[in-house]
Amino acid sequence: MDLLDTLTAKGLRGETPTREEALAVLATTDDELLDVVAAAGRVRRRWFGRRVKLNYLVNLKSGLCPEDCSYCSQRLGSKAEILKYTWLKPGEAAEAAKAGVSGGAKRVCLVASGRGPTDRDIDRVTDTVAAIREADPAVEVCACLGLLSDNQAERLKAAGVDAYNHNLNTSEGTYGDIATTHTYADRVDTVQKAHGAGLSACSGLIAGMGESDGDLVDVVLALRELGSDSVPVNFLIPFEGTPLAKEWNLTPQRCLRILAMVRFVNPDTEVRIAGGREVHLRSLQPLGLHVANSIFLGDYLTSEGQAGQADLDMIRDAGFEVEGMGEGTLPRHRADIAAAVTAGSGGGCGTAAAGAAAGAAGGCGTGGGCGPCGGHDHGAVEDAAAGTPAVGAPVTAGGGDEVRTDLVRVRRRGAGTELAPNA
Numbered sequence: 001m002d003l004l005d006t007l008t009a010k011g012l013r014g015e016t017p018t019r020e021e022a023l024a025v026l027a028t029t030d031d032e033l034l035d036v037v038a039a040a041g042r043v044r045r046r047w048f049g050r051r052v053k054l055n056y057l058v059n060l061k062s063g064l065c066p067e068d069c070s071y072c073s074q075r076l077g078s079k080a081e082i083l084k085y086t087w088l089k090p091g092e093a094a095e096a097a098k099a100g101v102s103g104g105a106k107r108v109c110l111v112a113s114g115r116g117p118t119d120r121d122i123d124r125v126t127d128t129v130a131a132i133r134e135a136d137p138a139v140e141v142c143a144c145l146g147l148l149s150d151n152q153a154e155r156l157k158a159a160g161v162d163a164y165n166h167n168l169n170t171s172e173g174t175y176g177d178i179a180t181t182h183t184y185a186d187r188v189d190t191v192q193k194a195h196g197a198g199l200s201a202c203s204g205l206i207a208g209m210g211e212s213d214g215d216l217v218d219v220v221l222a223l224r225e226l227g228s229d230s231v232p233v234n235f236l237i238p239f240e241g242t243p244l245a246k247e248w249n250l251t252p253q254r255c256l257r258i259l260a261m262v263r264f265v266n267p268d269t270e271v272r273i274a275g276g277r278e279v280h281l282r283s284l285q286p287l288g289l290h291v292a293n294s295i296f297l298g299d300y301l302t303s304e305g306q307a308g309q310a311d312l313d314m315i316r317d318a319g320f321e322v323e324g325m326g327e328g329t330l331p332r333h334r335a336d337i338a339a340a341v342t343a344g345s346g347g348g349c350g351t352a353a354a355g356a357a358a359g360a361a362g363g364c365g366t367g368g369g370c371g372p373c374g375g376h377d378h379g380a381v382e383d384a385a386a387g388t389p390a391v392g393a394p395v396t397a398g399g400g401d402e403v404r405t406d407l408v409r410v411r412r413r414g415a416g417t418e419l420a421p422n423a
């Protein structure tokens with residue numbers, strides 16, 4: 001297939017495909033699916049070998065958000081029966097993080113619901129990072145606290161935070177359909193603030209909200225332009241009690257095509273399968289590992305994932321290995337760019353492209369709120385535009401999946417409860 005030969009060659013050279021080529025990946029048929037996965041798998045192995053990075057979410061503050069992100073169980077007016085609690089104490093957060101690290105996670109993602117942190121909240125996170133580092137000095141810490149004000153990214157960097165997650169979520173053109181209390185441009189600004197302060201930028205998307213193929217490609221190209229070091233790919237978890245509860249648009253095959261498109265556009269970037277992995281990829285999860293090089297271990301912010309041990313078994317059974325604490329994630333050339341930004345500080349996100357995306361963004365990750373956010377050095381290892389249905393429309397470019405509300409389980413364990421975390 002000429003398309004896949006072209007995409008593989010470009011990916012092995014670290015080049016980004018054209019918009020038309022990215023769209024064509026999403027238009028491939030089920031008969032072509034394994035060829036698509038195999039091609040994306042070659043690119044994945046070129047830059048990341050057979051390593052799988054494990055990330056662990058700690059929801060520092062859950063629910064009661066004043067923002068109206070329609071996909072989010074923590075949004076203003078959400079009727080989803082999720083855990084609601086205010087800031088965990090640093091010791092409580094460090095205990096939760098320890099469980100994830102013990103399970104194999106090398107990055108801990110500290111997430112808090114809300115529009116953005118106050119300066120007092122930055123103090124809380126600073127104390128929390130110190131408590132986590134006291135237990136394990138080597139663990140990577142990512143913060144996901146919403147929209148950043150001036151100088152907050154610099155304070156987080158000084159506190160020892162490695163990365164900042166803030167997802168673009170969807171294309172600039174359709175952003176106003178999923179949230180009205182902030183704009184796509186707000187989100188881009190926060191990613192740029194984080195990157196400019198020398199934090200590794202983690203920014204991704206949510207698929208399955210009623211967007212077109214064009215929207216998906218646009219947001220993924222924008223993320224490449226922004227210079228995101230890690231790209232979490234969330235598959236919408238349609239929580240009962242949220243405006244998108246009826247959006248069951250994804251099939252496992254569609255999810256694999258989306259992951260492959262994200263990999264081809266971001267050949268040398270950490271691509272993470274984030275929220276909705278169990279709900280939408282289901283028994284095809286192991287195939288996703290051939291394309292993505294990163295997942296969350298255990299539970300998400302407000303929903304439960306499969307058992308942490310099942311994640312580890314899946315990685316081993318599929319012939320992959322958990323990335324070690326001392327190993328770098330990004331290929332050396334990407335890590336060098338990140339180091340240069342840190343040294344120069346204030347350089348802004350990415351490359352020449354930052355300007356292209358700057359008109360547009362902000363949301364955190366994991367299909368359930370701010371969060372499943374989302375690395376560092378290594379050498380190379382191995383080798384139709386669709387229509388644009390409105391967000392909220394009942395059937396989308398995904399082709400329509402069966403409703404599987406039985407797979408959406410509200411988190412009832414771990415942070416904010418008396419029960420042990422799943423890790």
Ligand code: SF4
Pocket residue numbers: 065066067068069072073074075076112113114115146363364368369370371
């Ligand atoms: S995604 Fe974040 S900002 Fe939006 S409603 Fe959820 S917690 Fe609030």
